[in-house]
Amino acid sequence: MTGLLLEDVVIVLDGRELMRLSESIAPGEILTVMGPSGSGKSSLLAYVGGFLPASFQARGNIVLSGKQLNNQPAHERHTGILFQDPLLFPHMSVGENLLFAIPSSIKGASRRRLAEKALSQAGLDEFFDRDPATLSGGQKARVALMRVLVSQPRALLLDEPFSKLDAGRRDQIRRFVFDEAKRQNLPILLVTHDKADADAAGGKIVDLDQ
Numbered sequence: 769m770t771g772l773l774l775e776d777v778v779i780v781l782d783g784r785e786l787m788r789l790s791e792s793i794a795p796g797e798i799l800t801v802m803g804p805s806g807s808g809k810s811s812l813l814a815y816v817g818g819f820l821p822a823s824f825q826a827r828g829n830i831v832l833s834g835k836q837l838n839n840q841p842a843h844e845r846h847t848g849i850l851f852q853d854p855l856l857f858p859h860m861s862v863g864e865n866l867l868f869a870i871p872s873s874i875k876g877a878s879r880r881r882l883a884e885k886a887l888s889q890a891g892l893d894e895f896f897d898r899d900p901a902t903l904s905g906g907q908k909a910r911v912a913l914m915r916v917l918v919s920q921p922r923a924l925l926l927d928e929p930f931s932k933l934d935a936g937r938r939d940q941i942r943r944f945v946f947d948e949a950k951r952q953n954l955p956i957l958l959v960t961h962d963k964a965d966a967d968a969a970g971g972k973i974v975d976l977d978q
Contacts, residue, residue: 770795771793771795771923771955774791774828774829775828775831777789777828779815781811781824786806789974791974799957800960800972800974801960801974802966802977803959809959816847818840832955846921850924850925850929851927851929854908854909854911855912861897862903863887865911866882867883871919882918883896883918905937906937909930909933912929913944924956926956928959930942930962931960938964946968946969
């Protein structure tokens with residue numbers, strides 16, 4: 769299948785099963801997994817992305833765009849992830865943060881043009897040389913998303929990326945993230961404890977509490 773398939777995925781910690789999930793996410797669709805802290809939400813994303821800590825055990829097939837990922841290293845899985853914090857490199861300008869993520873197959877002046885186009889799409893024209901420390905929380909969130917998208921992922925993983933935004937900006941950034949990911953036709957896996965995130969996503973919701 770195209771999209772992202774999670775087949776009989778089980779996450780275990782210290783012999784205790786945290787979660788069990790079988791779902792498929794088509795390109796342009798959002799699957800939301802809800803649950804409290806400790807329910808295995810972030811561990812699910814880590815398993816899909818290939819960076820699950822050794823203290824966890826996991827099993828189940830992960831298939832992205834028809835390719836099984838289970839034995840692939842993280843850097844070959846082509847999954848982009850956004851965390852609660854933007855995690856912009858402080859020693860790089862805004863533009864340099866984006867250039868860092870652009871695949872090495874894109875050469876020369878095309879790299880700069882791609883980074884500037886991404887910033888323009890995010891409403892951040894003329895921000896290429898800005899210090900990330902001078903940005904607002906919403907601006908940092910937009911830069912973090914565009915940095916993920918210029919890396920040309922095949923799926924987007926969202927680990928409560930809106931939870932630290934102020935209430936007045938949260939809905940705007942949430943809509944921007946969803947719209948941009950859908951525009952690139954990516955399957956999107958969102959984990960959150962916030963019902964408002966799930967409602968805004970508009971797709972299927974899996975509640976680990978139930």
